[in-house]
Amino acid sequence: GNSVTQMEGPVTLSEEAFLTINCTYTATGYPSLFWYVQYPGEGLQLLLKATKADDKGSNKGFEATYRKETTSFHLEKGSVQVSDSAVYFCALSDLQNDYKLSFGAGTTVTVRA
């Protein structure tokens, strides 16, 4: 079956620091990959996605590249802000599993001023 493994948190950073959250996956098919973000007390927001190998998803300064050879989809941001404090989830879906989303455990990121 499908599974997603992401680096454990919590991660604490200072403002303007570089953020990277590792994500690797196992999939039976050829998945689409996603990063979702959850701010305190809210639902999940789609941050970015990539649907094929070597695609780079980007949004709000965040980037992630679909690496099929290493089955990875690491999230990066060059300069974080306090407002980036949230829980980040890596996820995948594929046709073989009827596009049900499989999520990683989530990584809590706290950015200090």
Place this chain on the structure above:
Amino acid sequence: KAGVTQTPRYLIKTRGQQVTLSCSPISGHRSVSWYQQTPGQGLQFLFEYFSETQRNKGNFPGRFSGRQFSNSRSEMNVSTLELGDSALYLCASSLALDTQYFGPGTRLTVL
């Protein structure tokens, strides 16, 4: 375009009661999925509806059920509530099969 809406946002119930949660998808989206989020189990898939038909179901007991109406709005029902059903219930809608957009969730507390 309005996002996914869920009502109510918060619910408090006691063991043995039943509860119904509602989800209105993004206009034009015909697929609605439900997920349960708990600190211990993370995000788990409950079921998915498309054009009023349940297409997929996760590994949850029969106390969890749902339905979808002709306007794509969906409801989820949990009967005979247990303490372990306390969770954030998230609804997601999609137009293209692979991209799901989530609502704010309903926080259910079972006492």
